[in-house]
Amino acid sequence: MKNTALDTKRGRFDPGRFNYILVPLAAGAAALFVGGLVLLALGANPIEAYIGMAQGAFGSPNAIADSLVKAVPLLLVGVGICIAYRGGMINIGGEGQIVMGALATTAVVLAFPFLPGLVLIPLALVAGLVGGGFWGGIAGFLKARFKVNEVLSTVMLNAIAVQFMTFLLNGALMDPSSVDNTIRIPQTLRFPPWADLPRLVPTRLHFGVLLAIFAAVVVYFLLWRTSVGYRIRAVGFNMVASKYAGIPVNRYQILAITLSGALAGMAGAVEVLGVSHRLFTDGSATGFTGSAGFNGIVAALFGGLHPLGVIPASFLFGALLTGANSLQRTVQVPGAFVTTLDGLVVIFVVASQIWAKRRATQRVLAETTPRPATPTAVTPDVTP
Amino acid sequence: MLEQLLAPAVIIGVLASGIQLATPYLYASIGEMFSQVSGVLNLGLEGVMLVAAFAAYYITWTTGNYYYALAIATLVGGLMGLLTAFISVTLKAEQGISGIGIYLFGLGLSDLLFLVMVGTPKAIDGVPRLEIPGLSDLPVLGPVLFSQNLLVYGAFACVPLAWFILNKTTLGLKIRAVGQTPEAADSLGISVSQVRYITVTLAGAMAGIAGASLSIALLNIFQQNLTSGLGFIAVALVYFGGWRPFRIMAGALLFSMVNALQLWIQTLGIGLPSDIAGMLPYVLTIVALIFAARQIVTQPTALTKPFERGE
Amino acid sequence: APVAAPPPATSAPAAQPTAAPAAEQFRVAVVMPSAANDLAFSQSMVDALNRLQSEMGKDKFDFVYSENMFVVGDAAAAIRDYATKGYNLVIAHGSQYGAPLQEIAPDFPDTAFAWGTAVDTFEDKGIKNVFAYTVASDQGGYVEGVMAAKLSKSKVLGALGPIPAGDGQLTIRGFEAGALATDPAIKVQTTYTNSFSDVALMSQAAQTQIASGADVLTGTSQSVVGAVSVIKDKNALWFGNQSDQSSLAPGNVVASQVYDWTFALKDMMSQINAGTRGGEVFIMTFANGGLVMQFNDGYALPADIKTLAEQTIAGLKDGSIKTGIE
């Protein structure tokens, strides 16, 4: 019997597990191949198209910046999904939580525009966390108290959040100059420039990228190195045993989805402060969120539901989305192709997980359960 | 305000709209129910509905024959269901995510096909109304209940049929067993995959009909993202109904009628901001869930869990 | 925000490419929120560009577009990319694109940008290369309201929109004003579905309107295609907006208020060729030809009503009639 040090299971993301990287890449390539056939049918040259796509994602500093900026909300939401998932909750409510986070941030910035940036930005980010966390917490509360399935309640809460945003942007929060003119654009004032997240390099790349990566590391630390994270995971795996062990199960379930919502809310905050500098609506959530609430789930899954795994996953996914959009410009294929391609990539990658997992479990089993020829620990003598 | 809403015209109007809006939900939700009861969450309904809605629209537009259109939509839906089954049952993929993939794929593909094959929205002549002799002449309720198109009747007919299949047939017994305790079913020689292939494909086919009911019976048009979230609500309704057909129907009707009611509130000029009125159906659904959730006794405990025989 | 300057009288002739003798191709890029074939807002821009292209020839005028850019972040990337690629004019065709445009435009001083529907060129922020364009859709709505009031037998009209904002809301307010000006006893019922895309809900909104007595309706956004089929089914009347919607229900669409952006586009082109890249707000009106009332030949509009409509248009043109919406 060997009692190794407690080192391989602290949730460390093991990059040595090649399959978790190679298999999705191969699946992505297969999806692009099928997409290429569609391109051919549309009369476009797939090779040219994909070169354009790569350029759109990585071809210039701006392109790279766009890919990274696109990845930020995916990463934040995705990391939140990891927490919820580890706590046994499926959070479909990212869209609504992003919206509520952005609304809270917006409200703070508009209420205290006179504060200096160093105070205003942190305050606004915290507001985002609170807004999103509150919205996620509702689903948690409904589940803990009334056993309302969180998949269902979060779907409903998404719709409610969007209506609420539209309501505010058509009234209380609307840009005063827009209220006066006839066209009435449903958006707020542009925030004061000192509320903008600092730019990192002269591109759209903003400080939010660092925040998101930092959040991923913090969550990793939380989940695997603290007792709170341990409890969240225990509750997620086995509520009964957790309860026997004295863990207040309801509280940790609510906490898990609240934290998850808070991170989505932070994504909303980072989007308004770093990208749009104002809140606006087109009557749906997507116009503002870019479906990050859903795409973040996909990124989380590609990242193996591990906060550190979500970092590369969301950057790749962000690059894919950015590149696919530029595809429309380079070869003028209809915008619908982009959506189709996204769908294909998601399907192929998720369907390929079986191969990644299969190899990995075989390895883990082979490593950790060598059958002892004879039990080596001798039962001590017993005094009858 | 309340008197305004209690006027007979409003009540009948809400009922009529509710019945019509409920139609696509019913097809999609009942199909989804079979899938979920067997243990597979089929989140991609929306994408299936879109592709099938386009297929039905296109066939009707080119041939004018909506029986063909319906058959093709069912087929297209069934094929997409088969694909879903392959992904979630055979490849054991995470069901929520593959559902999102199917949705995006369907959303894009239907739009692409529409663009290439049709161009801009063009109205078509859809499935005509079918007056039920005698009943449709009833005062007040006649026009609401018995003067609808065939697909509306079909949707409501699905409900008792689904109940019957689930509760009175050997297939239904297998479906329920596979969703609750796949190991037990497996140990009795029932092929878990086979049953799940059947239900997931069925869910696809029904989503196909749901899509067709939109494009060739209710709206008689196709437009990018025609379903606009309807497929996701349909999935939610299955949970809402606690996997029981009649409760699902009640949920679909409730949701549709509250939606219709909020339109009436606005139309009548009752001073409720449209955005607030628009929240009503969702808020009400949550409230209803609070009460409904407590009563759920049998649920497919194996839902979203791919079956593996421990080997 | 600067109030829109009245559009200059310089119109069509000056925009001829003769102004740019180099015979270089003028290249336009458009970023728009919905599909190019939406029979509504986005399509109105694509139609205008197509018209320009067939007028001028592809060698003189070419355009590309990015559709479905409902995600503003994606739109921003597209705008920047087009600017980098040296298009003469980059159009941000959506009022939600203001914030990114304000950031991108200063980086590309040699590129002209246009933003609509909006009334802000950011000139007060020192940005010199952004045009803004908007549409006085209240005017079209007003004319439609006048006709609707005359055509309605029930004296109840219905107006449908996605959210109470933008040009849609303006149209509806104009519609109401026109109807009430024609017949003070008329009732206009308004419904917003809170979604640009929910066709099914829009169709139910139309049903509800008709069930509550409306017999003539209008509406905006791409989702109204759902309403029009209800109109056809119930044999009511419809006034289209943004694009010509006659094809949806040839027997029921009376007329459509069509946004014709060619006027603004031509003007922008000539200014760009002359070296000015922004600073002006264009408002499409009946007077400058940016708004056109497209009567549907398939619908037998009584001559007196058509005359009344034309008189109203003329009145709006010369300013003798005002919609009353400020």
Next chain:
Amino acid sequence: MPIETVELRNVSKRFPGVLANDQVNFDVHAGEIHALLGENGAGKSTLMKILYAMYRPTEGEIFINGKLAELRSPADALANGIGMIHQHFQLVPGFTVVENVALGLKSSRGPLTDLDVVTKRVQELATQYGLSVEPNALVWQLAVGQQQRVEIIKALYRDASLLILDEPTAVLTPQEVKEFFDILRRLRDAGNALIFISHKLYEVMAISDRVTVLRDGRVVGRVKTADTNQKELARMMVGRDVITRWDKPPAQQGPVVLKIEHLSAANDKGITAVRDFSLEVRAGEILGIAGVSGNGQRELAEAIAGMRRATAGTIWVDNQNVTNQSPAQVSASGVAFVPEERMTMGVVREFTVAENAILETHAYPPLANRGVFDFGQINDHCTRLVREYDVKTPSLDTPVKSLSGGNIQKLILARELDRAPRLLLAAQPTRGVDIGATEYIHKRLIEQRANGTAVLLISEDLEEVRALSDRIAVMYEGQIVGIVSPDSKMEDLGLMMAGIKGNDANPSTC
């Protein structure tokens, strides 16, 4: 065609990293009960799952009535007359008995169910073999013993003439076991072949005709039951002598640690399961609670542990009122709990050995400082626990679900006892555990007693209760029928468990 003989020849099964069966030969005939013995993880279930075609063997063949059989799935096995009753029942809890039986059968009405026909046949089988069960009851509402009957009926209904019974008695009470053995004998006498797996040697001695012993996946012995005894079987399994009888030093009784006064609690269905229950347990004694399952033992334990609301009454631990406190508070008062179902209540299966070892202590120094783990300390702590309690695990990072039941139980015991509790609640501590591990667990419980811990032992294994307890409280319908000495006669205890008052039965009370 009924089964005459079934033979497994040179069957091996390799799992990743484990050779679970190694060239096993095994056979069974009509009219015999063949017992299969072995420690946890010896490969018994694997072998049987191969026979039932749930697993494909890595190598080897199966012969039925002398002919090579190609079994691809349980359906094939069933078609060949092989039925299997798993330790974890393969029943659909939300179905009625009849629905469970009808599942997967051809219906006489084609696509429609024919539950009435099935009901009739079920009743026939029930009378024929003495398997009384209510056909229309929902399975989750049935007691385990009844559920097991449903499993047997399922197999018989499908004309199984070879029945594989994998640890069928682990969850049964002595009374149920007795009835069950009657059923098995009837089945054997009717010409069926039976394979019986159990960790309890006296059961094997009582019911089987032949015994095969597996160790580390290999057959280490095969004997006629009549030619052997428990001691020999134990030695074959474990490779040494095993202690089943304990000579305890006399109890050094201390003050009252657990005091229960007029406690009442309801079960999951809302019916009162513990009623007006009073009991005292002193430091340094083991008080055993005996009783037929379903008489409120489970609810009693849960109420003490804070997992279930007490509807009336008071629970004192060390003169501290812990009634309706949270499990965490109860645990902080010095109560350790070894719950009845280790896999669902005792451990988080997916967690590692180390993570499970700190399930209760993880939040406190020295393991965590201000909520942040100190992995060095955790590692030392867990290493010590694993060593001290002889948990056989490849590493601390091994997921607990891949340990054997006995080792999981040792891990739980380690975790609970290491906190030096004042009161130890041990519910079914050796259920499904092999004799080696059972011996070890018993030793630890006695050690606790010597250390002055109050031990409340709840067990349906009367042998175990009698071997360990200083006093035995017999529980019936939520109340104590009587408290007797462990030397009381088996029959007397049995009567009391059936609700007949101690005085009437006249055992030696204490």
